[in-house]
Amino acid sequence: MTNQRGRPPATRQRRGPPVRRRQIAGTQVRIAGKDIALSQLRRAPGAHRALIEQAKVVDGCGWCLCSDPAPRLVIRHRGGIYYLACWPDGGQQHARDCEFYNTGGQWSGRSQYQAGALQENDDGGASVALSLPLQVRTTTPATATASSRDAGTARSRMGLLGLLHYLWERADLTRSTPSSPAEPGRRGWARCSPLVQAATVGVTSAGLPLAWSCYVVPPFDPAHPEQHRAAFARFTDRLGERNGVVQRGLMMGAVRSWTPTRYGQRCDLRHHRVPIFFSAAQYERIRRSAPSAMTDQRPADSEQVVIALVSRSERGNLSAVGAAVMLTNADFVPADSTHEVVMADALTAANRAFIKPLRYDGDTASLPDFVLTDTEPATVVEVWGMLDREEYAARKQAKLSHYRGTDTPLIEWDVRTPLPDLGRRCR
Structure with a gap:
């Protein structure tokens, strides 16, 4: 029994094709019966469309093909390009040295x-x-932006930091592996942006597709400087009031600079020419909620990723x-402090494979700072x-007692x- 797309019913657990054990370099995937190196697919996704x-x-x-x-x-599909991602809650089915391996909900603030x-x-x-809703009716009274959680209870709604962390996990960007000859060098925004864009596909909020309402700044190409102008124009044209409903949008990118203005701050994003303006009160809220990210003492090669x-x-x-x-550090591995940036860089320099657990909107989640997956x-x-x-x-x-006990x-x-x-x- 299959559905219209040729899939078995969702309640049935699918078994993958048998895997022949062989020595291969890097993660290998099977697409429509053909085996391809993941690095090759990522370098030229259009060639395998x-x-x-x-x-x-x-x-x-x-x-x-990491395990049997x-x-x-x-x-996932975004902007005419297809991407592969880990199946939800399937990260631990992969081999530890696989690029899709993750610890799932074992170390995560989503709980x-x-x-x-x-x-x-x-x-x-x-x-x-x-x-914070993407749509607001003009007849609806303004609502407070405080946390939707009472003391001792779980949150009923996700804040913007939680959404940013969720998309980062969904894009498999909380994981760092030793670089290979196929993908040398640091993982910059040019690698991260398409993966985050693809991560928005299939996600909705109040019925609105995130791929439609969230603009992830794409990498700038000097050879085609205007190639993304139309997409951004479509995004901004959707903003505003129509029929008593105010449409908002989400923007995500790496921060290039913050500049004081008469009324607050101007935020300029890397690879993008249109700034975002913050009121003085909004900017102060950000500084209080993310002191490590906003400090002037953060490492010179660290990054700030903003979702607004x-x-x-x-x-x-x-x-x-x-x-x-x-x-984050220069590889866009998230960090909760400037010291964690130093540790993430040191783990990368030591060629360790590791994951950064994310706290989402939580402030008391007892999570490790990093988890080495090569042991x-x-x-x-x-x-x-x-x-x-x-x-x-x-x-x-309390953490040390837990680690000793387990x-x-x-x-x-x-x-x-x-x-x-x-x-x-x-070992």
Whole structure:
């Protein structure tokens, strides 16, 4: 029994094709019966478009050849280009050295939400209930933008930082692996942007497709400087009031600079010429909510990623209604502090494979700072940076007790001391 797309019913667990064990370099995938290196597919996705379209119609998915049976891969489409991504909650079905491996919900802040805040379905789609709506009726009184959570209860809605973290996980950008000859160098915005764009596909909020309402700044191509102008014009044209409904939009990009203005701050994004304007009050809220990301003492090669809910002013400018900023290292691996940026860079330099657990909108989630995935069992990495605070010291002791009780391998760094040896592998 199949549906119209040739897939078995969603309630049936699909078994992947058998995998012949062989020595291969990097992750390999199977698309419509053909085996391809993932690095090759990412370098030239357009060259394999017909094959992926065939797989989407016949199988409804791709297959990863890292283990037997082969785990399914989601096929996503954005801007005429197809991408492969880890199947929801399927990260632990992959081999540890596979680029699609992740720890799923084991180390994630998504558990803090009530069921309706984030709902994922079996075909790779999802719906999120945002605390700041994408549409507002002009007859509806203004609502507070405070957290939709009472003390001791799970959040019923997702904030902008939670959405940013969710898309980062969905795009498999919380994971870092040693660079290969096929994909040398650092992972810049040119690599990240298409993956985040693809991650918006299949996600909705209040019935609105995120791929339609979220503009992820694409990488600038000097050879074709105007190629993205039409897409951005379509995005901005959708903003504004029609029939008593104000349409807002989401913009995401890497921050190039913040510049004071008469009324607040101007945020310029890398690869993009149109700024976002923040009121002084909005900018101060960002600084309070993300002090590590907004500090002037952050490492020179670190990055800020912003997601902003924007509206269009009477003058046609983009004005921020709300925003969240995420600190990352130069590879766009997220970090919760400037010390974590240093550790992420050190792990990368040591050729370690690791994952950064994300807290979403939570502020008390007891998550490790990093998780090394090239050991069995996985090794957690903790960066101790605020030991002069009583609450922080108590949380440290609780974590250490948990790791001892579960026999979890641990690497620690007290930031007052030199970095530990990160080259050894715990076995």
